[in-house]
Amino acid sequence: MTTPTEHWTREQLADIRTRVERFIDDIVIPQEPAPGQTLDLATRDQLRVAAQEAGIFAPHVPQRWGGLGLPISHWPEIFEAVGRSPIGPVVLNCMAPDEGNMHMLSEIATEEQKRKYLSPLASGETSSCFGMTEPHPGAGSDPSQLQTLARREAGQWVIHGEKRYSSGANHAGFMIVMAKTEPHDDPASAGATMFIVSMDAPGVSVPRQIDTIDRTIGGGHPHVVLDEVRVEEDDVLGEPHQGFRYAQVRLGPARLTHCMRWLGLATRAQEIALQRANEREIFDAKLSEQGIAQVMIADSEIDIETSRSIIARTARLLEDDPRAGSRLSSIAKVHCSEAVHRIIDRAVQLCGGDGVSMDLPLAQYLNEVRPFRIYDGSSETHRWAIARRAAHRQRQNAMHAVGTDQ
Template identity: 60%
Template sequence: MAAPSPHPLPAELVDLRERVRTFIRETVIPAEPAPGDRMPEQTRLELQEKAKAAGVFAPHARAEHGGLGVPLEHWSPIFQEAGYSPIGPSVLNCMAPDEGNMHMLAEIATPEQKERFLEPLVRGEVRSCFGMTEPHPGAGSDPSALATTAVPVNGGWVINGEKRFISGAIGAAYCIAMARTEATGDHPAGATMFLVPMDTPGIRVGSPIHTVDRYIDGGHPHLHFDDVFVPDEAVLGAPGEGFRYAQVRLGPARLTHCMRWLGLARRAHDTALDRAEQRELFGEPVHRLGLAQSLISASVIDIETSDAIIAKTAQLLVSDPKAGSAMSSVAKVHCSEAIYRVIDRAVQICGGDGVSDGLPLAQYLAEVRPFRIYDGSTETHLWAISRRASSARRREVEAGAPFLGTPTRHPEPEAAPEAGA
C-alpha cells in the first residue's frame, strides 16, 4: 500500500518520495537479511554509499549539515517509504537513535560541537547513542529518578553512574549522556547533557541486553561511567537544562518511530493482501471471505488513522512545539498499538506461513512489540495524557466555561388529582 501524505507535498518532495520508494524496493529489499538475522556492517556501509549516490541519504538533516533538508512537517511520507524495509532507515541514515540526536544537536549544539559531532553523524561516518535510561531505581519511565551524577571540577566535570538499554552504544563514536548536576553559579540544579566520546577513559560498554528486535545498529547494552572526566566544552546547551532539552529530542523522536514502523505495517498489509488474493479456501479467494475482509478493513482503518495523527502531530511540532510534544504522546500510543494490530492481522491472514521464517511477518511483530515500551511505555503516556486532559478542562472551567458534571435537577412533577375531584 502506497504511503500518501495527508497534506500536499511540494513537487521536489513528491519526487524525493518516489525516489526513496524506488530505492527501497529495488536496492534495499533484495539485500535484507533473513528474518531474525542482523544486517552485516559491511552491507550497511555499502548500501549507504548507494543511498548517497541515489540522492536519498539523510533526508531529515539540514542541508548546511550535509542532509537533504526536508522540513519536519514533511518527514512522514519519506520515513514511511524508508520503513517499508526494516533496514531502510539505517541505510538512509534516519534510524534511531542517530536521527533523534541529529535533530537535537542541530537545535542546541554550538558551532564547534556541530562540526565535531553532528556533521560526521549526518554523513554516516559515525554512529551515536543517547544515555538516559538506568537500572532501577534510576531513570526509566520517570526521568526525575536520574541517578548518574556529574560533579564540576577544575576545567570540566566528572561523571559517575550506570546506564542500561542504551540503544546503539556498541560501536558508537560518542554518547549524549544525561547526568544529575547541582546548582552552579547562574545555573539551576537538575540534569545536564554531555557529549562524551566513547574512547574517553572511564567509559565502558557493559553487558548486552538481548531483545526480540534486531534492526537497531549497536544493540541495547549497559554503559558504565567511572570517574569520566569531560571538559567544560562537552556540555550540550546549558548546565541544569537537560530535562528541557530532552523534550526537544523526544517529541520528534517518538513521532519518527511512528513513521518508520507505519511503513513496515504497510509492507505487512501488502503481504497479507497479496496472500489473500492468491490463496483459496472453500472455493473462494480469501479476500472474498467475510472474516478476512473484516481483518483487512480493520487494518486499513488503523493505517489511515495512524497516518492522520502523525501528520497532525508533525504540524504541531513545527507551529506549537509544546502542544506538539504533548500530542506526540497520543500519536505514540495510538500508532504503537495500531501498527502491532496491523502486522498481527497480516500474520493471521497468512496462516502457518505467517509464523514461519518463510515470510518476515513474525520478525516484524518482534520488531514493533518493543515500540510500546521504547520512548516511554504506553502506560506512562496514558497517565500523562489523562493528566493533561484533566488539567486543560480544569483551566477552561476556571476561565468561565460551563461546568457540565452536575446533573440537571428537574422540578418534581405535581401530584395527579384524585379521581372524581
C-alpha cells in the same frame, strides 16, 4: 527545526518521494537479511554509499550539515517510504537514536559541537547513542529517578553512573548522556545536564549486551558504565541544568519519526497479507472474500489511515508550535505504536502457520515493533500524562468560566 529557507516545491518533494520508494524497492529490499538475521556492516556501508549517490541520504538534516534539509512537515511520507524496509532507516541514516540526536544537536549544540559531532553523524562517518535509562532504581519511565551524577572538579565535569538499553552503543562514537547536576541532596530536583561523551573516553565501558527481541539492526541496546568519566565544559550540550527541557526537544519529533518508520513496515505487512489473502483459497472461496478475514483487512486499513492522519497533523504542529506538537506526539505515539502492532499481528494471522515461521518476515516484524510500546514512553506512561493534561484542562476551563461569570 529545519530553517524555512530550505524551501521545497511540491514537485521536488514528489520527486524525492518517488526516488526514495524506488531505491527502497529496487536496491534495499533485495539486500535485506533473512528474517531473524542481522544486517551485516559491509552490506550496510555499501547500501549507504548507494543512498548518498542517489542523493537521498540524511533527509531530515539541515543542508548546511550535509542532509537534504526537509522540513518536519514533509518527513512523514518520506520516513514511511523508508520504513517499508526494516533496514531502510539505517541505510538512509534516519534511524533511531542517531536521527533524534542529529535533530537535538542541530537545535541545541554550539557551532563547534555541530562541526565536531553533527557533521560526521550526518555523513555517516560516525554513529551515536543516547543514555537516559538506568538500572533500577534509576531512570526508566520516571526520568526524575536519574541516578547518574555529574560534579564539577578542577574546571572539568566528572560523570559517574550506569546506563542500560543504550541503543547502538556497541558501534557508537559518542553518547549523549543525561546526568543529574543540581542539587544532589534533593531527590525532587529536576536539574539535569546533557553531556557529549566519547565512547573511547577513559572510564566508559560496555560490559554487557542486553539481548532483546528485535534483531535486524546491529549495535544492540547495551549496558554502559560511566566510571568517573571526565569531560570538558565544551562537552556540555547546550546549557547546564537544562537536560530535561532538551529531552523534550528530542523526544517530541523522535517519537513521531518512530511512528512514521514503523507505519511503513506495517503497510508492508498489510501488502504481504493482502497478496496471501487474494491467492489462498479455503472453504471454496478466496480468503480475501471471507467475512472474518475482511474484517481484519479492513481494520488494518483503518489503522493505517488513522495513523497517517495523526502523524501528518502532529508533524505540522511540531513545525508551527513545538510545545503543542510535543503534547500531541504523546497521543500519536500511543495510537501508532499500538496500531502498527495490531496491523502486523493481523497479517501474521491471515498468513496462518507461515505467519509465525521464518519463511515470511512477519514474525520478525512483530519482534521489531513490539518494543515501541515500551521505549520513548510506554503506552501506560503516556496515557497517565494524557489523562492528567485533560483533567488539568477541564479545571482551567472551569476556573476561567467562574472568572468570566463574575
